[in-house]
Amino acid sequence: MTTNLETQKRKPYKGIAMEGIVAKQYDRVQKHMIEQYKAWAKLASDSIPLNGSVLEVAPGPGYLSIEIAKLGNYSITGLDISKTFVKIAQSKAEKAGVKVDFRQGDAANMPFEAESFDFIVCTSAFKNFPEPVRVLDEMFRVLKAGAKALIDDMNKDTPTCKLNNFVDQMHLNRFDSYFTKTTFKSLAKSAYTKTQIQELVAQSKFKRCEIIDEDIGFEIWLKKA
Ligand SMILES: C[S@@+](CC[C@H](N)C(=O)[O-])C[C@H]1O[C@@H](n2cnc3c(N)ncnc32)[C@H](O)[C@@H]1O
Numbered sequence: 072m073t074t075n076l077e078t079q080k081r082k083p084y085k086g087i088a089m090e091g092i093v094a095k096q097y098d099r100v101q102k103h104m105i106e107q108y109k110a111w112a113k114l115a116s117d118s119i120p121l122n123g124s125v126l127e128v129a130p131g132p133g134y135l136s137i138e139i140a141k142l143g144n145y146s147i148t149g150l151d152i153s154k155t156f157v158k159i160a161q162s163k164a165e166k167a168g169v170k171v172d173f174r175q176g177d178a179a180n181m182p183f184e185a186e187s188f189d190f191i192v193c194t195s196a197f198k199n200f201p202e203p204v205r206v207l208d209e210m211f212r213v214l215k216a217g218a219k220a221l222i223d224d225m226n227k228d229t230p231t232c233k234l235n236n237f238v239d240q241m242h243l244n245r246f247d248s249y250f251t252k253t254t255f256k257s258l259a260k261s262a263y264t265k266t267q268i269q270e271l272v273a274q275s276k277f278k279r280c281e282i283i284d285e286d287i288g289f290e291i292w293l294k295k296a
Contacts, residue, residue: 112138123189129196133160140169191220207275
């Protein structure tokens with residue numbers, strides 16, 4: 072069923088936009104964010120049981136799953152719509168000597184059995200999904216009972232000057248800095264406010280969430296009751 076907010080917010084499919092050179096450029100810039108991925112990996116690992124199964128939804132170039140894999144004996148799967156990103160992530164995992172099952176697929180229609188995962192994580196991608204409530208319901212379906220999901224994404228209410236300061240702290244070259252600031256400004260248009268996130272979650276099977284503010288975004292914690 073399509074909800075009111077989802078109908079209003081439905082955005083064109085963005086998967087194709089992150090193929091080829093666009094995916095490679097994103098990967099190049101994200102190398103500078105490795106400390107952020109390590110911090111997210113630590114946050115995730117604190118919620119994953121010993122030898123637990125983890126799903127990263129929309130892992131892109133795979134930095135986060137690879138950092139999680141370094142922290143424990145987990146069974147990790149990454150599901151991304153972009154074929155280029157799946158190849159990049161597979162090659163990175165091989166080079167890092169860790170095992171992650173990166174595969175291609177749609178977060179709104181996941182190729183997994185119900186109750187497959189002990190933890191789900193999804194960073195900087197939720198705003199890109201054309202059917203956000205469907206993605207939430209898919210997360211709910213594939214999570215085990217009592218398990219948690221963490222979505223981290225940009226807050227629409229973040230002022231442009233704060234987004235620009237965030238990029239400046241990445242110490243990129245002039246081209247990458249300009250590219251990233253322009254991308255952030257454009258992504259902010261697709262991002263959600265805290266209230267909109269709460270509305271979307273209320274329409275999903277999770278019904279409620281806990282939101283923790285960050286610098287330019289927020290952590291959204293969900294639990295399958
Ligand atoms: C901005 S990137 C974020 C990548 C990664 N999570 C990170 O933090 O660097 C957005 C990702 O969402 C993926 N994506 C967009 N729509 C998707 C969908 N319907 N199913 C799975 N992945 C999707 C894109 O291919 C891309 O990898």
